[in-house]
Amino acid sequence: MLAWLRIVIDVLIACGAFFALVGVLGILRMPDTFCRMQASTCVNTLGVIGLCLGALLYAIVLKQDAGSAVKIALIGLLILVTNPIGAHSIAKGAYKAGIRPEKPMETDDLGRDSE
């Protein structure tokens, strides 16, 4: 039973680490600012969810520590709730500050409508 749970926990944490790696690779390799932001969303969605679920199971089942379990759940929840607000304002701020990709975008409705 416990060995089986260890495997589940390890798989969850490995999934989280994989998506965090993908997000960082995306930040390094994507062509422009907005696409880098898109890739970074991978880190704080499935990366955080995987790590937090793994840590939550570990805290509940193996450590049997309710205080840490609640704190881990709250950390995950707060990251998920605050991340989109930061993303909105960074993307909008970057666009307002005049940052444009080198290669023109396929469509730019915001630029078209604000002229």
Next chain:
Amino acid sequence: MRKTTFPAVLSTFLVCYAFWLLLTWSVAAQELIAGAVVSLLAALFASRFFIHEKAGWLFNPAKFFVGLFYWVCVFPVELIKANCDMAGRVLGGCKNVKPGIVKIPVDLKSDYGRAALANSITLTPGTITMEITEEGEQAYYYVHWIDAQSDGAEAGEAIKGRMEKWIRRFWEK
């Protein structure tokens, strides 16, 4: 400036206090009193920015379960699909990207629903909501999309997927 109403203060206070209790995880008297004072002050100053409509809408079991189903079953599926798509693009060398900002129509009336849909769209990798405008009754989002193939309502269907329907069920009617 909006006015501070009692239900708004009460609900903000309850949420702040619940967070305090969960984070400290102790029932010592001084922790309880300090938490109550701090949450009450925070609620008095901040509630008018948070709660603009009916504060007690979540005290409706049917709505609560619709919301729970959305956050546990509908949204994670979209999240995992989008994450795998993004992982494929990144590991394929980031060549397969066609970034663009598209304008999509949104059929939600309440502020809560619009904010929730915008946040859901931003949380799925590959789409970021950048701006919201209103033209008459109809609201529009400007969404930065990493795979901008289409425009207008068609792009809206591809981006919003099943999320809009569930958010309408949760926040409206």
